Amino acid sequence: MPLTVLIPWRPQPSRVNAFDAVVAWYRENLGDVDIRTVDSDDEVFNLARCRNLGVASILDPNSVVIINDADTIPELDALLEAIDHAATSGRVHLPYTQYNWLGAKGTEQLLAGKAPHRADHEVVHGACSGVYVTTPSTWWSHGGQDERFRGWGFEDAAWYLAHETLLGEPPRRHQGRVFALHHVPELREGPNYDANAELMERYREASASAEAMSQLVTADRARFAPGA
Template sequence: MGTDLRVLVAIPWRPQPSRMLAHDWTVARYRDLLPDAEIVDVDTGHELFCLAGCRNRGVRLAEESGADVVVLGDADTLPEREPLLAAIVSAPVNGKVNLPYDSYRSLRGRGTREYRSGKPLRECDHLEVAGACSGVYVTTPATWWAHGGQDELFLGWGAEDAAWWVAHTTLLGAEPVRHEGAVFALGHESAVKEGPQYTANFARCHRFHQAQGDREAVWALIEEARAADDVLPVGGP
């Protein structure tokens, strides 16, 4: 890497048969790109899988291990080398969460089969997801907690990343820093995108969007989540 930074890669993960191969490819990818980094799977005690909670726990593990930078990488998303390294070097300097991509490519079934057959990632069939802000985050613990981490009231699938974007832009005064490159989301069986929890997630995300630009209102939402779960670190406006 050409740097003395200590890096921990935290992969939110609760085993599911349809996602095992994607998880294994993701771990192998990080071992190849970051051979000196510690790589850990992360889960929480939430009954429903909580992606936000896993990310927060990953940052705590980075703090406990003395890591300078934590990469929060979804268990189905493959980054590219140069933008990932650029994000790692930049994160301690710019004080923002860094996204090692400006192109989010969902490979779905066809592209994933092509990758499995040996086709280079950039040549695989894909769907470009405009405005995506999930998949891989690169941050320091201090930056993560400075805008409240992610909201653990988002359970199951959906919307924690959109709410996080509001918190980042409002509390840190800028969007996350993007680096030129792509990430590739592997295809697998999709989570259920309906039901009471799904509806509740997007209702809560709407409240974040209503609070956009209002520091006190955003911190109130963060404190609401802390009071409900009592897991986020102390902080405030």
């Protein structure tokens, strides 16, 4: 089965160690899998656009794609199960039921050789990002992610609502954990953050009906799907 790992990535000093650890994990566990980094020409790093651009670069609409943040390591069994199911389910799969943030101390422990699940960590409840497993056809079936979210915040939560509203169920989870490594956090303030929060509120309102959500998604995102 063709498999591609897409990593949205713009180098920053505090993120390099985490990125290297993610790539090393995939090399150790999935061998010569195709790993591609993705960036856009946006001045402010646009995570949603990078995810969309990465998926749009995959020629086979039914091949499985892992969209993996540059700071997040999954567990192998849950990931393999998600890969198997994503090929035919028509839904995006999250290979975890528990999202662990390692922080500076836990990340230092991991980089020194400690197993991720033994490193100091904090459980983040309600997380819906980090690692997605999908196919291009599934990704575009509910619009991909909204590229109007710029800078930090909300694109993953908005996507989750779009998936749940348009596909009739939330993304499917698999029993397991992911481990998010430490880096300098993004600012959660300013014009971009405020605009993101306002757009997120529109997603909450649109989640009341598939028609409203479809209109919100189609308004800005149809042009990102292949062939649009």
